[in-house]
Amino acid sequence: MLAVFGHLNPDTDAISAAMVYARLLxxxxxxxxxxxxxxxxxxxxxxxxxxxxxxxxxxxELPAGSKVALVDHNESAQSLPGLSELDVTRVVDHHKLGxxxxxxxxxxxxxxxxxxxxxxxxxxxxxxxxxxxQDAKLMLSxxxxxxxxxxxxxxxxxxxxxxxxxxxxxxxEDVEAYALAxxxxxxxxxxxxxxxxxxxxxxxxxxxxxxxxxxxGLGVIETTNPAYVFGRQQELLTAMDQVKAxxxxxxxxxxxxxxxxxxxxxxxxxxxxxxxxxxxxxxEAEGQVADLGARISRKKQIxxxxxxxxxxEA
Amino acid sequence: MLAVFGHLNPDTDAISAAMVYARLLxxxxxxxxxxxxxxxxxxxxxxxxxxxxxxxxxxxELPAGSKVALVDHNESAQSLPGLSELDVTRVVDHHKLGxxxxxxxxxxxxxxxxxxxxxxxxxxxxxxxxxxxQDAKLMLSxxxxxxxxxxxxxxxxxxxxxxxxxxxxxxxEDVEAYALAxxxxxxxxxxxxxxxxxxxxxxxxxxxxxxxxxxxGLGVIETTNPAYVFGRQQELLTAMDQVKAxxxxxxxxxxxxxxxxxxxxxxxxxxxxxxxxxxxxxxEAEGQVADLGARISRKKQIxxxxxxxxxxEA
Numbered sequence: 225m226l227a228v229f230g231h232l233n234p235d236t237d238a239i240s241a242a243m244v245y246a247r248l249l250x251x252x253x254x255x256x257x258x259x260x261x262x263x264x265x266x267x268x269x270x271x272x273x274x275x276x277x278x279x280x281x282x283x284x285e286l287p288a289g290s291k292v293a294l295v296d297h298n299e300s301a302q303s304l305p306g307l308s309e310l311d312v313t314r315v316v317d318h319h320k321l322g323x324x325x326x327x328x329x330x331x332x333x334x335x336x337x338x339x340x341x342x343x344x345x346x347x348x349x350x351x352x353x354x355x356x357x358q359d360a361k362l363m364l365s366x367x368x369x370x371x372x373x374x375x376x377x378x379x380x381x382x383x384x385x386x387x388x389x390x391x392x393x394x395x396x397e398d399v400e401a402y403a404l405a406x407x408x409x410x411x412x413x414x415x416x417x418x419x420x421x422x423x424x425x426x427x428x429x430x431x432x433x434x435x436x437x438x439x440x441g442l443g444v445i446e447t448t449n450p451a452y453v454f455g456r457q458q459e460l461l462t463a464m465d466q467v468k469a470x471x472x473x474x475x476x477x478x479x480x481x482x483x484x485x486x487x488x489x490x491x492x493x494x495x496x497x498x499x500x501x502x503x504x505x506x507x508e509a510e511g512q513v514a515d516l517g518a519r520i521s522r523k524k525q526i527x528x529x530x531x532x533x534x535x536x537e538a
Numbered sequence: 539m540l541a542v543f544g545h546l547n548p549d550t551d552a553i554s555a556a557m558v559y560a561r562l563l564x565x566x567x568x569x570x571x572x573x574x575x576x577x578x579x580x581x582x583x584x585x586x587x588x589x590x591x592x593x594x595x596x597x598x599e600l601p602a603g604s605k606v607a608l609v610d611h612n613e614s615a616q617s618l619p620g621l622s623e624l625d626v627t628r629v630v631d632h633h634k635l636g637x638x639x640x641x642x643x644x645x646x647x648x649x650x651x652x653x654x655x656x657x658x659x660x661x662x663x664x665x666x667x668x669x670x671x672q673d674a675k676l677m678l679s680x681x682x683x684x685x686x687x688x689x690x691x692x693x694x695x696x697x698x699x700x701x702x703x704x705x706x707x708x709x710x711e712d713v714e715a716y717a718l719a720x721x722x723x724x725x726x727x728x729x730x731x732x733x734x735x736x737x738x739x740x741x742x743x744x745x746x747x748x749x750x751x752x753x754x755g756l757g758v759i760e761t762t763n764p765a766y767v768f769g770r771q772q773e774l775l776t777a778m779d780q781v782k783a784x785x786x787x788x789x790x791x792x793x794x795x796x797x798x799x800x801x802x803x804x805x806x807x808x809x810x811x812x813x814x815x816x817x818x819x820x821x822e823a824e825g826q827v828a829d830l831g832a833r834i835s836r837k838k839q840i841x842x843x844x845x846x847x848x849x850x851e852a
Contacts, residue, residue, distance in 0.1 A: 321640045328634050334646035350664050
């Protein structure tokens, strides 16, 4: 049985891609089981509730040598602990290629599109397989989530085309209304502890010298209600400080992305982070907030800039 | 202009895949130019002569940051020097994933099939593009070469299906006769210098601790005339000794694969190589030749065993 999972701190794409890909592989004769590596966020919980589905089971470890398929990620820092001891036979992803290696030829399918769901739809079509309403809604939701309904610069024509194809199958008549309901669910953060908020959409990246990288924790809160998040600024900064110490990180940033206005204001923990934002982005923090303007995509607009900054020769 | 190339010491797949993929990308709107990283072997020269084609131009370096597409390989040790400074935007390959990393999302298409040509045919079909006779013969030749016309254990049903599809388009009525002509051309080694013979189908692999790997050079001579090769055994051993010293390798092996009888007798340079063959394969060298039986695939039957031997915990 092949275990299929997305990244730690799963988002809607990480969970729905695991569910859809496990089902596709099983239909194609490779028995597969979807897992998640963490709690679904409020947006994903909304999508699953709409579909009357349970989240896939939580996975925390696997015996060395187990066969796995990765979706929506490939770097060990974002995956199941001990990934290098597992047998990665398949990856479907839309991120840069990190530290993954394999011992035999894998099936790899990476495309520079906005969402894993867009690639999974292509896999169905290439195989001549129909898409049922449930899988259609999972892929549709993932694409709307990852591209912020086409607001993100990660959006490609393939993502738009996939949404146009999937919406009627999924029975979603008003795509914008559905996207806004997803974003509202995601923004309804209630009394979620500050550290949970920080870690909800949070990835650790190695930067600089590959042999001795420094690790940065980069969190994002995409919300239709940034005022709520900034109302908890002090709590969040305390949580960032704690995570930085606990995880021996060189820096921690938390970007608060206003979905509807397409802006990014980022919480800046201390002098290290302020220096990097100044030198890499030319942005001066005011108080503990840096206005990163329209840089709303961590993948396209934050990580590449930091990568260049920390590895100037690349 | 995207530069497309296969591995160093190119074989028929490395060169034909570069030619076919560059043409496919150009047809799809991405201007691309095929290159080779070394001299075509006698088999590839035969295929190109049959088609009345020149080999693509030789590439020895590119400026840092140049956009490239890799075919039929992905490890830096088998690629253009300075690969880590290039911008790898695409890879089509059927080998294990090595040390490749990228700075943005690449297009990756890896499949566990016998030949890159088989994957390239799938890309044409998925794009709804016709295959012209020239491209068909290039892909067909590559598949016959890589799979030794289905004799190799790397052969998959997709490779067989691709040959059945391509042969009529390529105008090849008797596939076995064409394959034998290719193999005969490859075996007509004449007065090729011993070092050239060694390096003709030769790859360097890092084994063991990823931070401080030891490098082994693994050459293969696939031939219908092994007696000719063993007639030059002393010369070849001298060349192996020289290459081992020049390239600071931990070991060098040269496997002489008898295509028609599907056997592998491997030249063993010294005590280090003999020890590894004994402990990894359970085979005792006699004189300086080890009988590796039916292990005719470096990829499937030699490299994985060495990998396990040098990294026992994996």
